[in-house]
Amino acid sequence: MLIDVRDVTHGFDGGTPVLRDLTIRLEEPRIGVIGANGSGKSTFARMLNGLVVPEHGTVTLDGLDTARQGRQVRGRVGFCFTDPDAQIVMPTVAEDVGFSLRRRGLSKAEIADRVDSALAAHGLAGRGAHPAHLLSGGQKQLLALTAVLVTEPDLLVMDEPTTLLDIRNARRVADAVRDLPQQVVLVTHHLDLLTDFDRVLVFDNSRLVHDGSPSDSIAHYLDLMDHDR
Ligand SMILES: Nc1ncnc2c1ncn2[C@@H]1O[C@H](COP(=O)(O)OP(=O)(O)OP(=O)(O)O)[C@@H](O)[C@H]1O
Numbered sequence: 580m581l582i583d584v585r586d587v588t589h590g591f592d593g594g595t596p597v598l599r600d601l602t603i604r605l606e607e608p609r610i611g612v613i614g615a616n617g618s619g620k621s622t623f624a625r626m627l628n629g630l631v632v633p634e635h636g637t638v639t640l641d642g643l644d645t646a647r648q649g650r651q652v653r654g655r656v657g658f659c660f661t662d663p664d665a666q667i668v669m670p671t672v673a674e675d676v677g678f679s680l681r682r683r684g685l686s687k688a689e690i691a692d693r694v695d696s697a698l699a700a701h702g703l704a705g706r707g708a709h710p711a712h713l714l715s716g717g718q719k720q721l722l723a724l725t726a727v728l729v730t731e732p733d734l735l736v737m738d739e740p741t742t743l744l745d746i747r748n749a750r751r752v753a754d755a756v757r758d759l760p761q762q763v764v765l766v767t768h769h770l771d772l773l774t775d776f777d778r779v780l781v782f783d784n785s786r787l788v789h790d791g792s793p794s795d796s797i798a799h800y801l802d803l804m805d806h807d808r
């Protein structure tokens with residue numbers, strides 16, 4: 580999708596802006612977002628599906644305005660949170676993935692089919708009847724990802740999806756993300772996930788301060804962190 584952010588400044592409840600003067604167009608398949616804690620990354624990510632609507636300026640996705648067409652935007656933009664527990668809503672794995680497909684006019688059999696193939700595609704084959712809350716952290720993250728992907732979004736926004744995971748599970752999620760046909764915006768502190776990305780944005784102090792290749796942007800970020808101490 581073409582992500583078009585124009586003249587965005589945003590503060591929560593009219594408070595001090597946490598994003599300032601942001602104008603950017605993004606259409607690459609793999610976009611990374613890095614920067615210090617509190618620099619505005621999650622606020623930016625949430626703007627991409629209308630979870631946060633900018634106080635000033637506009638955010639459009641393929642021409643859909645998040646402020647006026649939030650529902651259509653959310654129909655095409657999937658969002659994965661850091662904490663999968665925030666996203667898992669149903670008792671069993673299969674029910675949770677099936678829940679994403681409600682209100683689509685699909686038959687029970689069609690839903691079951693789609694759920695089964697989605698689980699198989701993301702390392703959860705045979706776990707449909709498993710209580711969702713008893714999964715390991717990594718399995719929960721895969722479940723949350725599966726429940727988003729089953730809706731076939733055009734763009735997947737992920738806010739630190741590997742932060743709570745051990746290295747093996749983080750790799751599992753990273754591998755799943757690498758193989759996706761979808762466009763991905765990934766906010767992360769795990770810089771090694773971004774090596775193959777097309778473009779990496781660096782936020783600092785509520786502003787976009789660098790926009791470039793993974794190696795350039797990571798170098799810029801590390802430099803910022805060195806000078807901040
Ligand atoms: N819902 C909210 N209400 C009020 N302030 C908020 C809200 N969400 C974020 N903020 C503030 O906005 C600023 C930027 O937060 P944001 O979550 O975007 O940072 P971040 O770059 O994602 O940081 P981190 O790396 O710690 O996740 C912070 O000062 C935070 O306190």
Ligand SMILES: [Mg+2]
Pocket residue numbers: 620621622738
């Ligand atoms: Mg954040």
